[in-house]
Amino acid sequence: MSESSTKQVIDVQSTAPTSHADLVAWVAEVAEMTKPAEVYWVDGSQAEYDRLTAELVQTGTLRKLNDETFPNSFAAFSDPADVARVEERTFICSKEEKDAGFTNNWMDPAEMKGILTERFDGAMAGRTMYVIPFVMGPLDADQPQYGVEITDSAYVVASMRIMARIGTDVLQKMEAENAFFVPALHSVGAPLAPGQEDVPWPCNEEKWIVHFPEERSIWSYGSGYGGNALLGKKCYALRIASVIARDEGWLAEHMLILRLTSPEGKAYNIAAAFPSACGKTNLALLDPTIEGWKAETLGDDINWMRIGPDGELRGVNPEYGLFGVAPGTGWSTNPNAMRAIAKGNSIFTNVALTDDGGVWWEGMTDEVPAHLTDWQGNDWTPESGRPAAHPNSRFCTPIDQIDMLSDEYYSPSGVEIHAILFGGRRKTTIPLVTEARSWANGVFMGSTLSSETTAAAAGAVGVVRRDPMAMLPFIGYNAGDYLNHWDKISGQLSEERRPKIFLVNWFRRTADGGFAWPGFGENSRVLKWVTERIEGQGQAQQTPIGQVPTPEALDLTGLADYTADDVAAAVAVDSEEWKAEIADIEKWYANFGAALPQSLQDEIAGLKDRFSTSA
Numbered sequence: 001m002s003e004s005s006t007k008q009v010i011d012v013q014s015t016a017p018t019s020h021a022d023l024v025a026w027v028a029e030v031a032e033m034t035k036p037a038e039v040y041w042v043d044g045s046q047a048e049y050d051r052l053t054a055e056l057v058q059t060g061t062l063r064k065l066n067d068e069t070f071p072n073s074f075a076a077f078s079d080p081a082d083v084a085r086v087e088e089r090t091f092i093c094s095k096e097e098k099d100a101g102f103t104n105n106w107m108d109p110a111e112m113k114g115i116l117t118e119r120f121d122g123a124m125a126g127r128t129m130y131v132i133p134f135v136m137g138p139l140d141a142d143q144p145q146y147g148v149e150i151t152d153s154a155y156v157v158a159s160m161r162i163m164a165r166i167g168t169d170v171l172q173k174m175e176a177e178n179a180f181f182v183p184a185l186h187s188v189g190a191p192l193a194p195g196q197e198d199v200p201w202p203c204n205e206e207k208w209i210v211h212f213p214e215e216r217s218i219w220s221y222g223s224g225y226g227g228n229a230l231l232g233k234k235c236y237a238l239r240i241a242s243v244i245a246r247d248e249g250w251l252a253e254h255m256l257i258l259r260l261t262s263p264e265g266k267a268y269n270i271a272a273a274f275p276s277a278c279g280k281t282n283l284a285l286l287d288p289t290i291e292g293w294k295a296e297t298l299g300d301d302i303n304w305m306r307i308g309p310d311g312e313l314r315g316v317n318p319e320y321g322l323f324g325v326a327p328g329t330g331w332s333t334n335p336n337a338m339r340a341i342a343k344g345n346s347i348f349t350n351v352a353l354t355d356d357g358g359v360w361w362e363g364m365t366d367e368v369p370a371h372l373t374d375w376q377g378n379d380w381t382p383e384s385g386r387p388a389a390h391p392n393s394r395f396c397t398p399i400d401q402i403d404m405l406s407d408e409y410y411s412p413s414g415v416e417i418h419a420i421l422f423g424g425r426r427k428t429t430i431p432l433v434t435e436a437r438s439w440a441n442g443v444f445m446g447s448t449l450s451s452e453t454t455a456a457a458a459g460a461v462g463v464v465r466r467d468p469m470a471m472l473p474f475i476g477y478n479a480g481d482y483l484n485h486w487d488k489i490s491g492q493l494s495e496e497r498r499p500k501i502f503l504v505n506w507f508r509r510t511a512d513g514g515f516a517w518p519g520f521g522e523n524s525r526v527l528k529w530v531t532e533r534i535e536g537q538g539q540a541q542q543t544p545i546g547q548v549p550t551p552e553a554l555d556l557t558g559l560a561d562y563t564a565d566d567v568a569a570a571v572a573v574d575s576e577e578w579k580a581e582i583a584d585i586e587k588w589y590a591n592f593g594a595a596l597p598q599s600l601q602d603e604i605a606g607l608k609d610r611f612s613t614s615a
């Protein structure tokens, strides 16, 4: 062991601001392995954030924006090879391969630790090692879900402060309870030789996003981007939390939560699972276009659902900020998100810069600026023929800047969920909205959910894939066990209180290539029908896949140039398309073998039956 690493171990033990023995031991162990220049415990204060962001401006990682239009906000530009989650480099290292299942990459945990230990050896040389105590969900929850992220990226520290509750309060409570925490280790994997200047976006060509579900720990190496690096989000709140949820009897899901109140004052909490970049943030910040309806945000990406005392399903958003897709978020499509962003205190990544020191992305304003600096630092004009902002560019903004944030967001016991929507991005086949025939039929809809891939993950875009409950990249264990867990939870819900389930598709196309439904704020019309169905009202027609609205059932008041015929086209069930769909579902289900719950086997058999008798 070198002299400097010995010194670090001693430093950690004697300077740690906590007596939480397991935590101090882990931090010391990591410092010994990664050999940072210093160890810094993050307190989560505004002064600390201001200091770190100022340092990041100095090193060129952040660019301070024009304070008038984007107060206290910054833009970061990543390495072009580090712009999205890397699913191919994401692993679930359970002791046994079968426990990771066919949807996950797997490696033996000891072998993986061996590889990672080599990568992390000296990985933080020349850098500061930051220790971020955090909690997912309210700190006053019955059982706060603690984590500690160690990282060598100040950009990650600043972003984590927006996305999660972090710092001294969390550390003190964790210490007082001597609580378990998820150790989440992150390095950009780009150590600095002494005297070497900082690079604006350090990262490594080799990336590893690794989860050890039995240990409930995370090791992430080589990337500084979003879900690869802000480890409280997808890595903890979905992959590791899904394992905890399986063991403890609850659900950790990739869902937004929206509260919709009717003109009569009746409130409905709607959870919706859509894959990445398929409209969660937009629906969570819905601006209803129908008179008298009010929408409030509870969550935009993750929903932890527990069974309440009366057999109801209760949802909590464990996050503290938004990490939203920038392109397509605009004053006309999502004014609520734009108002939250306009309050400032945000970090943008891979958006374009305007000449007056602001930011811009495709769809932000109707008028396209005449000149920009694109996300890669090049001059850009509307004639450039390429996007100015990266398609997966993001805004990272505190959730409490949303004017429409529900007070219930802060409730540790969450809200009762009255309806669950499953939705994907499909050009054909899937109607605008379909009500499940039953709870089991709804779980079937979720388990066979499909969507075209998006820029949120590295790889091909636009390829249709099955994405069960929008959790394909996020189930931290065997997908067959996951479907069985849903089946088991179903049985524990009160029959009267079970949420109604719907399948939606905002992205269906017409023959001329346009969207079959205007989407965004107009989705409130679909949600109104959903609430009518909850109340046992609203006109619906039976189809082999479930109930769809009759052409007159959607409230189209004030919606120019959209007719009942257009609704009929948007909700049409085409049996030829469904023949291909069923074949694809059967192919998907074959992956599960005997693990497929009987209820879902019955559902696919029933679906085939209904199509054959309706033909």
Ligand SMILES: Nc1nc2c(ncn2[C@@H]2O[C@H](COP(=O)(O)OP(=O)(O)OP(=O)(O)O)[C@@H](O)[C@H]2O)c(=O)[nH]1
Residues within 6 Å of the ligand: 274, 275, 276, 277, 278, 279, 280, 281, 282, 283, 300, 301, 323, 324, 325, 326, 327, 328, 329, 333, 456, 506, 507, 515, 518, 519, 520, 523
């Ligand atoms: N046509 C259409 N596009 C939509 C609609 N809602 C969202 N989008 C587009 O879908 C893209 C992604 O939307 P988001 O709301 O950010 O998606 P998300 O699911 O929150 O994404 P993640 O943060 O990756 O989980 C944006 O380009 C939106 O403009 C809609 O109702 N209709």
Ligand SMILES: O=C([O-])CC(=O)C(=O)O
Residues within 6 Å of the ligand: 084, 085, 225, 226, 227, 228, 233, 234, 275, 276, 277, 301, 323, 456, 457
């Ligand atoms: O995790 C990320 O990088 C961004 C995100 O929310 C997603 O991909 O769904």
